[in-house]
Amino acid sequence: TSSPTASAVDAYLNSKILHPSFGADESLARGLQRADEEGLPRIAVSPQQGQFLSVLAKSIGAERILEIGTLGGYSTSFLAKALPPHGRIDTLELEPKHAKVAQANFLDSDLYPFPQIIIGPALQSLKKLSQPEEGAYDLVFIDANKDQILEYFLEALRLTRTGGVIVVDNAIRQGKIILENNTNEDINVSGLRKLYDWVEKDQGKTVLMSAIQTVGGKSWE
Ligand code: SAM
Known part of the structure; x- marks a missing residue:
């Protein structure tokens, strides 16, 4: 028999452990559909990744969250739902069109x-x-x-409390981060390598960092 695929495992996990506040929230699915209809790229976090963000926020008792990269607001919704009612979440987005879809989704979810x-x-x-x-x-x-x-990471450090958490998505780039001769070809990879170089130089004085290679419905990242 062939091994189960990462997507099939994600589907199983979603059916079993997606919290009802996400799994039973039809506005989240409508939000993805709205993003599709408006032609936004399908690059939002997966439900398990969104829920992981929620777990992190809850576990540090987060009251104020900053997000860089809103897209249609899918990850924003997972983060907002981890906050207490007096909490606050700010999200930064370059594209007005993406922001418009996200705003519609937030209104639809009544966040x-x-x-x-x-x-x-x-x-x-x-x-x-x-x-x-x-x-x-x-x-x-x-x-x-x-x-x-x-640059985003350094600004995040300035804005975050001691003991706060900074999450950086796409930290592995399908493993390309270890290919030194790739640095000039792929600005995505060289940008990440600059972060790892900074953390190396920091020698643990400012941050404790862990980078995890994940596999899931969204492939290896
Ligand atoms: N966090 C979202 C989610 O999981 O639902 C996905 C964000 S998507 C991967 C990246 C977003 O960053 C896109 O909406 C893109 O327009 C935005 N972006 C790209 N360059 C940017 C910039 N210079 N400033 C702000 N946002 C930018």
Whole structure:
């Protein structure tokens, strides 16, 4: 017999352990459909990855979350649902069209706290952001263009509390991160390598970092 595929395993896990606040929330599926209809790329996190973000946020008692890369707001919804009602979630997006779809999805989901979308190039938006008056961000999810990951990470450090969590998506690039001669060809890979170089130089003074190779319905990442 052939081995089960990663997609089939994801389907099994979704049927078993997706929390009802996600699994039974039809607005999440409608949100993906709306994104499809509007021609947005299918590059949102998978349900298990979204739920993992939720687990992380809950486990540190996050009250303030910052996201870089909104797309149709799918991951934003998983993060928002992990927040207490007095929480706050800000999400940065370059494309007004994506932001419009995300806004429609947030309204459809009746999210509370309601995410604030900040439109524009994320680095510009980040430079203008300060730590929220209520306190620094507890969790930052970086999931936008990969060539500026280090810049986003450094801004995230500035905006995050000590003991906070910064999640960087697509940290493996199908393994290409170990191919040195790839650095000039693929800005996505070289952007990530800059982050790993920074962490190497940091020598554990600022961050404790772990990078995990995952397999799932969205392939190897
Ligand atoms: N986090 C989303 C999810 O899982 O549902 C997926 C985000 S998608 C992978 C990346 C998003 O980053 C796209 O919507 C893209 O338009 C946005 N983006 C790309 N370059 C950007 C930039 N310079 N500033 C802000 N957003 C950017």
